[in-house]
Amino acid sequence: MQHTGLRLPVTGPLSLGQRLAGILSDINDGAKMRVLAVQEYFGLAGKAIRFIFARPFYIGDVVQQMDAIGVESLGIVLLTGFFTGMVLALQTSVQMAQFGATMYIGRLVTASMVRELGPVLAAILVAGRVGSGIAAQIGSMRVTEQIDALNTLGVDPIKKLVVPRLVAALIMMPMLTVLSDTVGIGGGNVIATAYVGIPTGLYWRTVWEQIASGGFILHYIPTDFVQGLIKPFVFGGIIAITGCYFGINTKGGTEGVGNATTRTVVVASVLILVVDYFLTQVLLFMFG
Amino acid sequence: MTDAPRDDKGGTDAKAPPEPDEERRADPGEDGEPRLRRAEDELRARFAEELEESEETQERIGISKEAIVELDDVSLAFDRPILEHVSLVARRGETIVIAGESGTGKSTTLKLILRLLRPDSGRVIVDGEVLNDVTYEEALVIRQKMGMVFQGAALFDSMSVFENVAFPLREHTALTEDEILARVREKLEFVDLEPDRVMDQLPAELSGGMKKRVGIARGMAVNPAIMLYDEPTSGLDPLTTGTITRLIMKLQRELKVTSVVVSHDIRSAFRMATKIALLAEKRIVFFGSPEDMTASQDRYVQDFLGGV
Numbered sequence: 001m002q003h004t005g006l007r008l009p010v011t012g013p014l015s016l017g018q019r020l021a022g023i024l025s026d027i028n029d030g031a032k033m034r035v036l037a038v039q040e041y042f043g044l045a046g047k048a049i050r051f052i053f054a055r056p057f058y059i060g061d062v063v064q065q066m067d068a069i070g071v072e073s074l075g076i077v078l079l080t081g082f083f084t085g086m087v088l089a090l091q092t093s094v095q096m097a098q099f100g101a102t103m104y105i106g107r108l109v110t111a112s113m114v115r116e117l118g119p120v121l122a123a124i125l126v127a128g129r130v131g132s133g134i135a136a137q138i139g140s141m142r143v144t145e146q147i148d149a150l151n152t153l154g155v156d157p158i159k160k161l162v163v164p165r166l167v168a169a170l171i172m173m174p175m176l177t178v179l180s181d182t183v184g185i186g187g188g189n190v191i192a193t194a195y196v197g198i199p200t201g202l203y204w205r206t207v208w209e210q211i212a213s214g215g216f217i218l219h220y221i222p223t224d225f226v227q228g229l230i231k232p233f234v235f236g237g238i239i240a241i242t243g244c245y246f247g248i249n250t251k252g253g254t255e256g257v258g259n260a261t262t263r264t265v266v267v268a269s270v271l272i273l274v275v276d277y278f279l280t281q282v283l284l285f286m287f288g
Numbered sequence: 289m290t291d292a293p294r295d296d297k298g299g300t301d302a303k304a305p306p307e308p309d310e311e312r313r314a315d316p317g318e319d320g321e322p323r324l325r326r327a328e329d330e331l332r333a334r335f336a337e338e339l340e341e342s343e344e345t346q347e348r349i350g351i352s353k354e355a356i357v358e359l360d361d362v363s364l365a366f367d368r369p370i371l372e373h374v375s376l377v378a379r380r381g382e383t384i385v386i387a388g389e390s391g392t393g394k395s396t397t398l399k400l401i402l403r404l405l406r407p408d409s410g411r412v413i414v415d416g417e418v419l420n421d422v423t424y425e426e427a428l429v430i431r432q433k434m435g436m437v438f439q440g441a442a443l444f445d446s447m448s449v450f451e452n453v454a455f456p457l458r459e460h461t462a463l464t465e466d467e468i469l470a471r472v473r474e475k476l477e478f479v480d481l482e483p484d485r486v487m488d489q490l491p492a493e494l495s496g497g498m499k500k501r502v503g504i505a506r507g508m509a510v511n512p513a514i515m516l517y518d519e520p521t522s523g524l525d526p527l528t529t530g531t532i533t534r535l536i537m538k539l540q541r542e543l544k545v546t547s548v549v550v551s552h553d554i555r556s557a558f559r560m561a562t563k564i565a566l567l568a569e570k571r572i573v574f575f576g577s578p579e580d581m582t583a584s585q586d587r588y589v590q591d592f593l594g595g596v
Contacts, residue, residue: 056459145442152402152436152516153456153506154428 044248045241048162061164069130069165069240070172074179076129077122081113081180084121085187088112093196102196106206109188114211114228118181120276123235126173127268131243134165135264138247139257147248157248166240173236174229181228214287223287231279235272242268355413356380356546357401357514362410370396372570373410378563380513383540383547385557387592388567394550395439397567398516401548402434403427415513432460435507439519441499443491449476449502450487456509475505479535497528504535508545515539517549521556529556536560554593566592 014022088109096102138161141147150157185207192198214223246260246267357378364371370393378384386394399405400412403419412419415433422430443452453472457463463471473483479501491499500520507515517536521529533556539545540560551557557564558578566574566581566589574581574589581589 140445144440144445145438146444148404149436149438149442149444151404151428152431152434153459154432155459156424156428 040249041241041245044158044162044245045237047158048166048241048244051156051159051163052167054159056159058160058164061160062167065164065168066172068133069126069168070176073126073129073172073176076125077176077180078183080121080125081118081184082187084117085109085113085184086191088117088184089188089191090195093191103198103202104206105188105192105196105198106185106203107210109192110185110207110210111224113181113184113188114224116276116280118184119177119228119231119235120272122177122180123173123232123239123272124269126169126176126236127239127242127272128265130169131239131264131268132261134240134243135247135250135260136257138244139250139260142248142250143253143256162240162244162248165244166237169236169240170233171236173232173239177228177232227283227287230283231276234275234279238271238275239268242271354380356415357384357548358411358413359397359400360411360413362400362407362412364393364396364400364405364407369570371407374567374572376565376572376575378546378548380546381540381544382562383536383549383560384563384565385549385551385561386565386567387552387554387557390552392567393570394552394567395518398436398518398548398550401516402431402436432456432510433512434514434516435510435512437500437503437507437515437517437520439522441491441503443499443502443506445491447490448487449489449491449494452491452502453506453509456506460510471509472505475509476502478508478538479505480531481505497524497531500524500528500532501535504532504539508539508543511543512545514546514548517547517551519551520549521551521553529553533559568592
């Protein structure tokens with residue numbers, strides 16, 4: 001056999017320092033990727049919010065998305081809202097009975113539903129149903145080159161795809177939450193009346209007492225309502241932007257679409273819960 | 289490498305003289321050398337009559353001397369080099385086929401022309417506008433001069449065929465609904481589809497060839513000056529391949545549209561192309577007429593044509 005004169009580089013086992021440098025380099029790359037992703041996420045959110053007020057306005061698409069996000073989610077949101085109200089009344093009745101204060105069930109159910117459970121539960125349900133749908137739809141469009149097609153036809157995909165979904169979510173989430181709250185308080189009424197024996201009139205009087213106890217803004221709007229509506233407005237934005245972000249950044253065919261939907265549900269749900277805490281702090285500071 | 293004119297039937301004149309512009313592109317390193325210029329002048333004088341005749345022929349079939357798409361010494365790299373010093377000119381009315389093996393940067397070239405990508409160096413010029421420095425919003429406007437046909441057609445699957453073809457008209461024109469309907473019917477008829485039969489169908493209900501034809505109809509809806517095709521015949525049976533090839537030729541012949549076609553289907557390329565650019569190893573290794581390609585003594589070119 002002819003000798004080529006070439007030699008393989010001699011490599012020994014890596015020293016501790018080299019291994020440490022490798023690990024640090026990997027951590028550095030991973031951190032950079034995550035920072036870039038966060039930057040892109042907020043970049044998309046900023047552009048979408050700016051484009052809400054820029055022509056062209058895709059009114060038809062907004063209405064279509066309001067139907068998909070709002071009307072089609074109504075059943076599941078109402079059902080869970082109703083049962084949440086019932087279970088709240090059931091649990092509080094057991095606790096309140098120890099102090100002989102079962103007449104305040106209405107107050108507790110209302111405070112919990114309007115301030116916390118209504119907005120958060122509705123948002124998490126919509127994140128699962130709608131957020132994943134948005135990611136799957138836009139992700140499929142990405143892998144089948146439909147988003148490239150929009151670009152080549154001279155249409156900005158953010159204006160055409162993201163803005164209508166964002167606007168629809170911003171409008172529909174507060175509406176869904178109001179309905180969820182109402183049905184939840186109604187569910188509490190069913191348990192309070194049928195199980196605990198509190199008259200319906202008394203239950204609704206305590207509900208109103210709770211609503212009025214926080215005071216009013218502009219004389220007529222209960223503060224609790226304002227708090228309860230700011231949250232779903234923000235959550236709606238989180239759901240739409242998260243779904244669109246993972247949809248637009250889908251890579252790798254159908255498997256990529258699956259990953260995009262899973263990530264959307266996980267990230268949107270976590271973001272909702274984390275943002276909820278900080279938002280509550282801010283709202284309590286503002287409204288008490 | 290020569291720039292042979294085509295006759296009306298799509299054939300070419302193998303005896304056509306070399307065009308000075310082409311010669312310069314072939315050896316840019318010596319551009320401007322007095323000796324080369326003298327040789328060029330001599331060639332021009334020698335073949336003046338034939339050159340004039342070829343230009344007349346080209347003008348007759350709708351090819352002007354004006355460059356409408358130009359890649360000038362373009363290089364692009366992502367994590368590895370994709371294109372290196374690529375130069376390419378499509379004159380108004382020409383059909384340029386960019387051929388080459390998979391992964392040689394053919395589709396990337398189309399993305400550069402559409403300004404979906406920016407080159408690292410060199411210039412991309414479309415209809416006199418240098419795309420390197422235009423903003424995203426300006427690029428959206430420039431793209432309206434171009435129609436793009438994607439490999440998988442990329443029809444909007446939530447819209448009917450009518451809605452797909454009408455989409456660019458609704459976005460960029462002030463046509464009334466009646467005018468849009470008339471334009472959609474005209475374009476569908478142009479691509480040999482029966483409007484009444486297909487207009488209400490969804491893309492999922494169409495065959496691969498029909499999807500491609502609807503894609504062409506959508507691309508040409510606003511009557512762009514340039515049509516770009518990404519693998520228009522891939523995955524199609526031989527008969528449908530022939531139909532799509534004939535359609536691209538019909539667009540050039542009847543509407544004088546400039547076409548840039550990315551394809552590795554060299555048989556179709558020979559039928560439709562006025563010029564073929566062969567990409568290999570990130571560079572254009574051949575750019576000339578199909579006849580010149582056949583006559584080329586280059587080993588790689590001959591290997592590439594081995595299947596023809």
